[in-house]
Amino acid sequence: MSPSKQDFILAVEGLTVSFDGFKAVNDLSLYLEPKEIRVIIGPNGAGKTTVLDLICGKTKATDGSIKFQGKELTKMSEHNIVRAGVGRKFQNPSIYEDLTVFENLEVSYPAGRSVIGALAFKRDAAVIEAVEEVAETIFLTDMLHQEAALLSHGQKQWLEIGMLLIQKPDLLMLDEPVAGMSVAERKKTAELLRVITENHTVLVIEHDMQFVGDIADRVTVMHQGKVLSEGSIDHVKQDPKVIEVYLGH
Amino acid sequence: MKANLFIEWLKSREGIYYVLLALLLVVVFPLALDSFRLNMVGKYLTYAFAAMGLVLCWGRSGILSLGQGIFFGLGGYCMAMFLKLEASSPENTAIQSTPGIPDFMDWNQLTALPWFWEPFHSFSFTLIAVLAVPALLAFIIAVAMFKRRVGGVYFAIITQAIAAILTILIIGQQGFTGGVNGITDLRTLMGWDIRTDEAKTLLYFVCVGMLFVCLIVGAWVMRSKLGRILLAMRDQEDRVRFSGYDVASFKIFVFCLAAMFAGVGGAMFTLQVGFMSPSFVGIVPSIEMVILCAVGGRNSLLGAIYGALIVNAAKTFFSESFPELWLYGLGVLFIAVVLAFPDGLAGLYRRYVMPLESKLPAILRRGNAEAQTLPVEEAK
Ligand SMILES: Nc1ncnc2c1ncn2[C@@H]1O[C@H](COP(=O)(O)OP(=O)(O)O)[C@@H](O)[C@H]1O
């Protein structure tokens, strides 16, 4: 028996989005259990990024529902989805290059999110402690007071992950976090993700099968906006449908 | 303790810049210039209010408004309405067919004061209106645009269109607004004649005082977390949005603040120049304000003030000597600034003069660690 609806932290059902008639995501369903690491794989253009866009509210669904901890996300504004506990990392590192690493993390710290709150915000001990703690997790303790523009590509990816961590989201969505990283950086990122997943539910899009095998609890394979296969990494690797469209070319 | 911190701040690099500006405006200009020229500097400074607003809204937040003249004009008109009512007492206007209303209304066959003029009998209402009227219009524009995610060039064009519409409206509604001539022949402020040299000198100091109030408010906003959010928003709007911020509300706030700054500038303009007309509301003054800000350095509040002084002084000089060349000169200046020094005078100063500062006495070197474009949190 599958678990009842209440056991899922995220339940996506019948999700569809149509861009001028082209269904980038088509009747997709996806269920995540708390503390699960789910990896979405699939060929380019399969609709993976669009799924994250739909969950975080960047794109509005044409049809279907997204329930997160009992809340219907499809009707909420982006910032309220974030405040409900959904953090999302973009495919290209998006950090604030003109601010220091410290300030990047501080701006992401979940206090002073209204206009008045931001004006009254004080950099108190709790903030500094939270920033330093996250900086250590993302290997950037020594760079705290550097301008973020000076970081390497891999460090920028970590910084953006850190900017999510400091918000303490319940669900963390990462879009190709190791793309463009060196082998050493990939290793460290895998280590970072293992730390993160101790107390977060994580939804990752990734291409690197080695990396996927390292981190995933379950894998969802997408193709043309639909779920092609789902299960353990070994299960999907042996699925003939998957071999045909994705792995076997 | 507080006083010590203040003295420490004054000795920091930033503090010294403020002190130097204050010396220039409060001591050097009043000593060096006659009352006529000083009044002109005061007039230039009124544009600095609008330019400082643009630093917050354009330089810091990436919202280019080509319509700051709207808010400058509204602030100026609010003040002009109060002064005009005072100048139109029944005794002063006894020869009109309807005494007690402004002369231009009488010429336009109005027989009673329009309802929206009535509250401007009160000086306190006027002072509030100078801030509230620009802020209210800015709020309406900002909510309509930013909630719909209209930004960038579209927003700039819309603000420009509104500036054009407002000018046409003011010119067209002659009986209510004084039309193309504007509101002229302003005389006294609560019985105090503002046309004398002494009054103009005093008003110059009031203007400088207000300028510093706006400067300090602007600097405080820039160094708060809100200031960093604005900068983050300019560079990565989506990242800010998906960090749990309602981006539109921050844009609305900064646009309203910029409008209030411009409104104060407009009111100071009316007081010092003695009239207000649609030619300070429309597209040309609005673009001039952007140029002042760009020349001074769109990321620097102090830069905006120097930009306003220098460009306006150049304008006076050129339009006295070669009036037909000024607009071309302004265009060339703008292109040069945008292409060659995008950070304006403040950027040039940072690149070429700051390195020399290390040769100055120790007191000037104290703040070196903080020398950069971004605010650093004060030590607690
Ligand atoms: N906003 C959009 N408008 C139109 N088409 C889009 C939009 N976003 C994505 N698409 C299309 O949807 C498809 C899926 O894109 P995407 O989700 O980015 O794929 P993936 O991340 O799996 O490579 C692509 O064909 C893309 O061109």
Ligand SMILES: [Mg+2]
């Ligand atoms: Mg993608």
